[in-house]
Amino acid sequence: MAAPGAAGGGRSGASAAEWGGFEDNMQVGSGRGRRRAAGPGRVSADAVSAPAQGGGSAVIDMENMDDTSGSSFEDMGEMHQRMKEEEEEEADGEAGAGEEEDGEFLGMKGLRGQLGRQVADQMWQVGKRQASRAFSLYANIDILRPYFDVEPVQVRARLLESMIPVKMINFPQKIAGELYGPLMLVFTLVAILLHGMKTSDTIIREGTLMGTAIGTCFGYWLGVSSFMYFLAYLCNAQITMVQMLSLLGYGLFGHCITLFVTYNIHFHSLFYIFWLVVGGLSTLRMVAVLVSRTVGHTQRLILCGTLAALHMLFLLYLHFAYHKVVEGILDTLEGPNMPPFQRVARDIPVVSNAVLNTTAKAIALTL
Amino acid sequence: FPGLADVSIAQDIPVEGEITVPVGSQSPDEDYSTLDEPVKDTIMRDLKAVGKKFVHVMYPRKSSALLRDWDLWGPLVLCVSLALMLQGGSADSKDDGGPQFAEVFVIIWFGAVVITLNSKLLGGTISFFQSLCVLGYCVLPLTVAMLVCRLVLLAGAGTVSFIIRLIVVGAMFGWSTLASTAFLADSQPPNRKALVVYPIFLFYFVISWMILTFTPQ
Numbered sequence: 243m244a245a246p247g248a249a250g251g252g253r254s255g256a257s258a259a260e261w262g263g264f265e266d267n268m269q270v271g272s273g274r275g276r277r278r279a280a281g282p283g284r285v286s287a288d289a290v291s292a293p294a295q296g297g298g299s300a301v302i303d304m305e306n307m308d309d310t311s312g313s314s315f316e317d318m319g320e321m322h323q324r325m326k327e328e329e330e331e332e333a334d335g336e337a338g339a340g341e342e343e344d345g346e347f348l349g350m351k352g353l354r355g356q357l358g359r360q361v362a363d364q365m366w367q368v369g370k371r372q373a374s375r376a377f378s379l380y381a382n383i384d385i386l387r388p389y390f391d392v393e394p395v396q397v398r399a400r401l402l403e404s405m406i407p408v409k410m411i412n413f414p415q416k417i418a419g420e421l422y423g424p425l426m427l428v429f430t431l432v433a434i435l436l437h438g439m440k441t442s443d444t445i446i447r448e449g450t451l452m453g454t455a456i457g458t459c460f461g462y463w464l465g466v467s468s469f470m471y472f473l474a475y476l477c478n479a480q481i482t483m484v485q486m487l488s489l490l491g492y493g494l495f496g497h498c499i500t501l502f503v504t505y506n507i508h509f510h511s512l513f514y515i516f517w518l519v520v521g522g523l524s525t526l527r528m529v530a531v532l533v534s535r536t537v538g539h540t541q542r543l544i545l546c547g548t549l550a551a552l553h554m555l556f557l558l559y560l561h562f563a564y565h566k567v568v569e570g571i572l573d574t575l576e577g578p579n580m581p582p583f584q585r586v587a588r589d590i591p592v593v594s595n596a597v598l599n600t601t602a603k604a605i606a607l608t609l
Numbered sequence: 610f611p612g613l614a615d616v617s618i619a620q621d622i623p624v625e626g627e628i629t630v631p632v633g634s635q636s637p638d639e640d641y642s643t644l645d646e647p648v649k650d651t652i653m654r655d656l657k658a659v660g661k662k663f664v665h666v667m668y669p670r671k672s673s674a675l676l677r678d679w680d681l682w683g684p685l686v687l688c689v690s691l692a693l694m695l696q697g698g699s700a701d702s703k704d705d706g707g708p709q710f711a712e713v714f715v716i717i718w719f720g721a722v723v724i725t726l727n728s729k730l731l732g733g734t735i736s737f738f739q740s741l742c743v744l745g746y747c748v749l750p751l752t753v754a755m756l757v758c759r760l761v762l763l764a765g766a767g768t769v770s771f772i773i774r775l776i777v778v779g780a781m782f783g784w785s786t787l788a789s790t791a792f793l794a795d796s797q798p799p800n801r802k803a804l805v806v807y808p809i810f811l812f813y814f815v816i817s818w819m820i821l822t823f824t825p826q
Contacts, residue, residue, distance in 0.1 A: 383730060
């Protein structure tokens with residue numbers, strides 16, 4: 243008696259408390275089982291107040307819990323069918339489980355819309371809660387907050403340190419896992435690149451200058467960091483991803499200085515000197531730090547060779563890919579007549595450019 | 610105060626009065642009144658708010674009006690007008706006319722978002738949209754500089770015009786940076802102001818550079 247009662251009660255009473263949890267269902271089912279004689283008009287009250295009664299069957303008959311959740315259309319169809327069944331069974335005059343279900347359904351007829359709405363409401367609440375929890379978990383910028391906890395003096399000290407190679411490589415060197423400095427350096431590099439591209443008359447057909455600059459710089463920083471982290475993982479080096487990002491980011495300081503100078507003073511030899519000296523210093527620093535954290539000659543060689551190659555080649559690439567004016571300007575200075583301004587920097591007037599170049603040339607000659 | 614020690618009410622005096630609290634019927638009326646008012650009033654009110662903020666930017670004082678009632682109309686208008694004026698300044702104006710507009714738009718909004726995130730991560734107390742609002746409004750001096758540059762370029766594109774443009778753009782760049790710093794740096798812990806000012810400096814520097822290197826074809 244209890245089991246079919248529980249099943250029958252669970253079937254229709256479940257639609258009110260279905261989302262409330264299985265305990266409610268069990269209690270409603272047990273409540274239903276005891277109140278067989280209740281009339282149709284009191285079904286909803288029972289279904290709502292039943293959870294107060296405890297101790298029903300612990301087994302919930304899942305196959306009888308149909309999922310006519312919020313859809314009044316489905317309820318309508320079922321109700322229609324049940325009404326037919328009820329008419330047939332009424333003729334028998336037998337109060338079976340079906341009649342009770344019909345009674346309940348008929349009793350809920352007036353409230354069907356409200357039930358549907360309630361269930362829809364509950365679904366919405368659950369969905370909203372889950373979405374907001376997921377959002378606050380993943381899109382929380384507070385995850386990044388500890389990496390931005392720096393003072394200006396620290397940033398300045400680290401910028402200067404990035405050009406000074408360490409001597410002690412037998413002891414793992416400390417790397418600050420900070421992201422503010424590297425991020426600002428990447429943006430500065432983007433700005434300098436933009437300046438270089440504009441002055442060298444670079445025409446980008448597919449896309450914008452800004453997109454290319456941002457893509458290049460961020461792609462280098464994130465991509466090479468990830469690749470080096472992967473290599474470090476293979477070579478068993480003691481370095482985390484944030485530290486790698488930070489190390490490479492600060493290494494871009496040398497790039498910024500070099501490009502800032504050589505985008506304005508167009509001289510091949512000057513660029514090569516800067517490339518070797520400034521680029522070399524920052525590469526040596528990064529290499530020394532990595533060596534201090536790796537064990538084994540082969541691993542050290544792999545890691546440091548890759549990093550040095552990528553770092554220096556990136557500087558070379560930045561200079562030559564976005565800076566097509568070098569030959570034009572040198573020709574301009576060599577020849578007595580100024581050729582027409584086809585390949586001259588289109589926006590800095592020739593005067594200031596020529597002044598800068600002449601000065602640099604004069605200094606080089608006197609040295 | 611001995612006189613106030615005894616403030617009890619005598620038991621035999623009945624206390625009487627009105628319990629009903631007059632319901633403030635003003636708020637629903639206000640809602641209806643802003644719906645029913647003529648469109649001109651709504652637009653004028655918004656325009657006046659935007660205009661007041663422009664004045665705040667041009668004469669930066671430490672007032673919180675810009676921060677309290679933030680709106681993004683002003684930044685949108687400034688951004689669009691700057692992007693429109695910066696069009697057509699490339700070698701092949703047929704190819705680069707489109708991306709120029711998108712470039713300026715993206716630079717301004719993406720840059721403003723990055724600066725806001727940065728200031729929030731550094732421990733700032735200002736909200737996201739307030740910061741966007743301030744940064745957008747402080748583009749006003751640079752828009753004025755762009756207008757002046759275009760007028761100067763109408764006269765000719767020589768050394769003198771370059772020097773004039775350099776001075777004007779430089780001055781406006783400094784004004785923009787100072788104005789936005791006056792609003793934003795207050796919301797930071799005092800020893801980290803430089804960390805917040807640098808990205809703002811870079812942001813306005815890029816915009817100024819785009820304005821200075823603009824030559825119409």
